Every structure is written in C-alpha cells, then in structure tokens.
C-alpha cells in the first residue's frame with residue numbers, strides 16, 4: 101500500500117546540519133522521493149516524504165507470463181511484498197521465488213473455498229496485474245479468446261472491487277480491447293470505478309516498435325521511442341512512425357512492412373511457438389516495465405510517460421483524444437503517470453500524417469466493435 105507521510109521540522113539553522121539534496125532518485129526506495137533542506141534566513145526546514153510498503157499482486161501468476169513477470173517483480177527493490185494468485189500451482193511458484201535473496205516477501209494463494217484465496221491475495225494490494233487467461237494458438241485471433249477470458253477477467257475484477265478497490269489495475273489478458281471495458285463495467289457496477297487507475301497494458305507494442313524500427317533504420321534498439329496508439333490487436337495497433345524519437349526516417353519501400361510487423365508481431369510468436377502459446381517472456385518484460393513505471397511514480401518520481409489503453413472520458417486530457425477518435429471511449433495513448441495512476445493522457449494524434457490517418461480510420465472501426473462487445477458482455481449479467 102502506498103502511503104505518503106510528510107514530516108516537517110522547522111527550527112534554528114545550525115551550520116552543523118548538512119545541506120543535502122536528493123533531487124530525483126531517493127537513496128533507498130523506502131525513503132523519500134525528495135528530502136529537502138531549505139534555508140530561510142536562519143531557519144531550516146526539512147521535509148521528508150516517507151512512502152511505505154508496496155504490495156503488488158499477480159493474478160495468473162503460474163502462467164507463461166505470470167511466472168517471469170512475478171520473478172521480475174520479486175527482485176525489484178521497489179516491491180515489499182508480492183502476492184501471487186492462480187487457480188493452479190501458486191504454492192510451487194511461491195516457494196521457488198521465496199528462495200531468492202531479494203527484499204520482497206512472497207505470498208502465494210489458490211482460490212480455496214468461497215474466494216478466500218482471492219480475498220487474501222488482494223487485501224492490501226496497491227497494484228494488481230492480471231495476465232490470467234488462455235493464450236492464442238496458430239490460426240486464432242485475440243477475439244477468439246473472448247469466450248473464456250471475458251469471464252475470467254470479470255470475476256477477477258469483481259475481486260478487485262471487493263478486496264482492494266483503490267488498487268491500480270493492469271489488464272494483460274486478451275483481448276485487451278474488450279477485457280478492459282469488461283473490468284471497467286464490473287468496477288462501475290460495484291461503484292468503485294476510478295478511470296485513472298485502470299490500464300490495458302499495451303507496452304509490448306511499444307517495445308516491439310522500438311526493436312523493429314531499429315532493425316530497419318539501424319541504431320540502438322533501446323533508444324527509439326515510438327508512440328503506438330489505438331488498441332492491442334492487428335489493425336487497431338497504430339504506430340505513429342512520423343513521431344519516432346530520436347527522429348528517424350523510414351524508407352518508403354519499407355514502411356508498409358514495418359507497420360505490418362508492429363501490428364502483427366504477436367502472430368510471429370504464436371506461429372513460432374507452434375501451439376505452445378503466445379508471447380510470454382517479452383510480455384513479462386513489457387508488463388514489468390509498466391508496473392515498474394507505476395511503482396516509481398508511486399515513490400514520487402515525476403515525468404514518467406508510458407503507453408496504456410484507458411477510459412478516455414474519465415482521465416485528464418482524455419476528452420481531447422476522444423473528440424479526434426470519433427467518440428471512442430477506450431484508446432491507447434502515451435500516459436503521464438503519477439502515484440494515483442493517470443496524471444494526463446497525451447495526444448499525439450493531431451501530428452499524425454496522411455498515411456497514419458488512414459491507419460487510424462481502420463483502427464477506429466475495429467476498436468468500436470471490440471469495446472461494445474466487452475461492455476455488452478457485462479450488460480447481460482451481474483458480476484456481483
């Protein structure tokens with residue numbers, strides 16, 4: 101649970117008191133993001149922002165994504181306690197991770213009777229990451245996963261609503277374009293929906309875009325930042341290659357293939373795994389990157405921007421995006437993050453070129469149906 105506590109001391113300035121500044125990186129994650137010593141005449145003021153423990157939970161922790169993602173969280177110095185939940189194998193995964201000499205305490209839960217396991221896993225959590233659900237096999241679309249994963253996400257979101265309604269919720273389970281609206285509808289039904297705290301994780305699209313751009317343009321794969329907007333499946337994934345930073349020009353004869361590879365990168369992995377699932381390791385990396393960004397923002401770090409699929413009408417800056425995307429309620433854009441989730445949705449769309457505007461038109465069409473399907477799924481039943 102992230103708690104901020106401010107300790108202020110005002111007293112006589114003594115030269116014996118050292119003047120120290122920790123502008124952005126605190127000496128220990130537990131300690132403040134800022135420790136300020138300010139001199140005003142003869143008085144000095146010390147302001148310490150103490151941030152207490154962080155307890156993320158991974159729901160689906162025994163899976164292909166869940167295990168490596170849990171490993172990354174378990175060894176993060178920003179995590180105090182990691183709670184693992186799955187319908188199978190969490191005692192084993194938990195025992196294994198608990199032997200690592202990292203600072204995080206590991207707790208592991210199975211459902212147990214009357215959702216008791218889910219309640220224990222979620223109570224006191226500040227971040228909930230959800231990679232629970234089935235992955236694709238060759239020949240399937242992400243939408244083909246809806247039938248099974250919609251119900252899984254509905255039930256887990258209801259658990260969040262009951263046991264940790266203030267948590268930041270990161271949805272990885274596909275189809276993200278529909279599972280995020282499902283989670284939102286469940287949280288609304290329980291009257292605990294805070295749009296600034298719900299995210300569809302689209303980081304893998306941005307990770308892939310950086311890699312594939314470097315493959316075409318050369319240069320350091322870690323340096324390219326590519327805004328990827330829209331949703332998370334096929335043509336709803338729209339890379340804005342005219343806005344790559346640092347700026348790079350993609351040869352026109354390579355543009356279509358590059359865009360296609362970013363949009364359908366997931367298929368490459370599904371095909372290569374040949375029935376054994378979809379991206380897990382790259383997704384664990386991408387999911388951790390997003391969770392870590394939130395953990396850092398929770399510790400007071402500012403200026404963090406990561407992509408995410410959010411509920412536009414409920415987040416600062418979202419309405420400007422919504423006007424451009426034909427009224428769609430959910431859309432991924434780069435998001436500025438703070439301790440309570442979304443600080444602001446950025447809007448790279450006005451700078452899209454003609455080529456990208458055509459991609460966006462196709463994206464809107466696809467997303468519209470995906471969003472409606474998620475919303476209607478909850479409309480037909482109660483999650484309570």
Ligand SMILES: NC(=O)C1=CN([C@@H]2O[C@H](COP(=O)(O)OP(=O)(O)OC[C@H]3O[C@@H](n4cnc5c(N)ncnc54)[C@H](O)[C@@H]3O)[C@@H](O)[C@H]2O)C=CC1
Pocket residue numbers: 159160161162163164165166185186187188231232233234235236245249252255256271272273274275276301302303304305332377378379380383
């Ligand atoms: N957002 C994204 O960019 C990406 C999303 N995905 C999606 O992530 C999901 C998981 O993928 P994998 O880890 O490869 O699948 P997996 O099958 O290896 O693992 C899924 C885990 O979820 C668990 N699970 C099922 N029902 C559950 C429930 N009700 N409560 C808790 N746990 C439950 C399973 O027992 C399993 O351990 C899939 O839907 C996949 O399509 C995959 C890659 C990228």
Ligand SMILES: O=C([O-])CC(=O)C(=O)O
Pocket residue numbers: 235236242274304365366367369370378379
């Ligand atoms: O392709 C899939 O089914 C998994 C996924 O979302 C991705 O790799 O981007």
